[in-house]
Amino acid sequence: AQSVAQPEDQVNVAEGNPLTVKCTYSVSGNPYLFWYVQYPNRGLQFLLKYITGDNLVKGSYGFEAEFNKSQTSFHLKKPSALVSDSALYFCAVRDGSTGFQKLVFGTGTRLLVSP
Amino acid sequence: NAGVTQTPKFRVLKTGQSMTLLCAQDMNHEYMYWYRQDPGMGLRLIHYSVGEGTTAKGEVPDGYNVSRLKKQNFLLGLESAAPSQTSVYFCASSENRGGELFFGEGSRLTVL
Numbered sequence: 001a002q003s004v005a006q007p008e009d010q011v012n013v014a015e016g017n018p019l020t021v022k023c024t025y026s027v028s029g030n031p032y033l034f035w036y037v038q039y040p041n042r043g044l045q046f047l048l049k050y051i052t053g054d055n056l057v058k059g060s061y062g063f064e065a066e067f068n069k070s071q072t073s074f075h076l077k078k079p080s081a082l083v084s085d086s087a088l089y090f091c092a093v094r095d096g097s098t099g100f101q102k103l104v105f106g107t108g109t110r111l112l113v114s115p
Numbered sequence: 116n117a118g119v120t121q122t123p124k125f126r127v128l129k130t131g132q133s134m135t136l137l138c139a140q141d142m143n144h145e146y147m148y149w150y151r152q153d154p155g156m157g158l159r160l161i162h163y164s165v166g167e168g169t170t171a172k173g174e175v176p177d178g179y180n181v182s183r184l185k186k187q188n189f190l191l192g193l194e195s196a197a198p199s200q201t202s203v204y205f206c207a208s209s210e211n212r213g214g215e216l217f218f219g220e221g222s223r224l225t226v227l
Binding site: 032034036041042043044045046049051090094096100101102103105106107108 | 119155156157158159160163165171173174205207212213215216217218219220221
């Protein structure tokens with residue numbers, strides 16, 4: 001069964017500094033990896049995904065993520081944080097094997113960007 | 116485009132009452148899902164559907180039932196609500212099994 005770990009409950013960063021939100025995963029087959037963001041009292045919004053191809057994936061709002069197969073990681077990054085990036089971030093993984101494989105979410109990391 | 120719409124947004128129930136949450140999507144997606152979100156636990160899949168007329172159990176299906184009579188609608192029912200079902204419920208849809216999920220705004224349910 002697939003699983004996701006987000007080791008940090010909260011990440012604090014100053015505006016303008018680079019940010020990283022960590023994610024590691026475990027799947028039997030090829031991983032389909034996703035990042036979502038949730039603003040207060042809102043649903044989750046898709047940021048980016050890795051299915052195959054380049055290990056560096058670019059997504060919405062200037063975010064990117066790097067797929068590292070050997071370390072089974074898919075960390076979310078942004079070169080320069082904005083206060084408006086403050087939100088709850090979820091990493092998710094699906095096993096890419098045939099048939100339906102559910103999308104499993106991590107427990108979330110709260111990003112707080114201070115002015 | 117409305118995307119994924121959930122109703123109601125808020126509801127308070129007494130233990131033992133029943134209710135139905137409605138999810139509607141206007142993107143012609145085949146796949147639909149119901150998740151619950153609880154503090155410190157992320158999102159957990161309750162039930163899902165891979166097409167009109169189909170439903171299947173997710174991780175935490177007990178106490179819930181679902182129906183997908185029309186492609187655009189996915190209903191989540193609680194026959195006899197329990198305090199453990201106090202949560203925020205999210206509906207989502209996807210075009211196919213590998214695609215990203217599109218989420219509704221959530222429905223906050225409190226069971227007293």
